[in-house]
Amino acid sequence: MTTTLAKQECEACQVGAPKVSEEELAQLIGQIPDWVPEVRDGVMMLERVFKFKNFKLALEFTNKVAELAEAEFHHPAITTEWGKVTVTWWTHAIKGLHQNDFICAAKTDQLLD
Numbered sequence: 001m002t003t004t005l006a007k008q009e010c011e012a013c014q015v016g017a018p019k020v021s022e023e024e025l026a027q028l029i030g031q032i033p034d035w036v037p038e039v040r041d042g043v044m045m046l047e048r049v050f051k052f053k054n055f056k057l058a059l060e061f062t063n064k065v066a067e068l069a070e071a072e073f074h075h076p077a078i079t080t081e082w083g084k085v086t087v088t089w090w091t092h093a094i095k096g097l098h099q100n101d102f103i104c105a106a107k108t109d110q111l112l113d
């Protein structure tokens with residue numbers, strides 16, 4: 001039984017590390033159903049839009065994501081707007097998706113608890 005994604009820790013991002021395979025992508029994305037794979041400039045990313053009642057709540061969530069990123073030393077793109085936060089995970093070093101991105105997406109979801 002593999003541990004759930006949110007319980008795993010990110011490994012150091014290495015240039016040359018393998019991107020997730022098609023099969024791994026299919027298996028991993030099923031564990032984070034609220035996230036959408038997007039391809040931008042040839043780079044595959046995971047993206048989710050979080051909705052909030054106002055800007056203050058959006059900013060508080062943004063700061064939680066920032067703390068998560070620092071704890072894992074793996075960093076997303078975050079767009080913070082009134083009532084809305086868009087979080088996008090990918091691995092810059094490999095210009096694509098690594099297991100780390102799925103772990104961080106799962107951990108991001110847990111910030112809502």
Ligand SMILES: C[C@H](O)[C@H](O)[C@H]1CNC2=NC(N)=NC(=O)C2=N1
Nearest residue numbers: 013073074075076090091092093
């Ligand atoms: C030097 C390099 O930026 C660091 O090793 C880390 C920082 N955070 C990171 N975050 C993400 N998403 N991808 C990276 O490749 C990455 N690299």
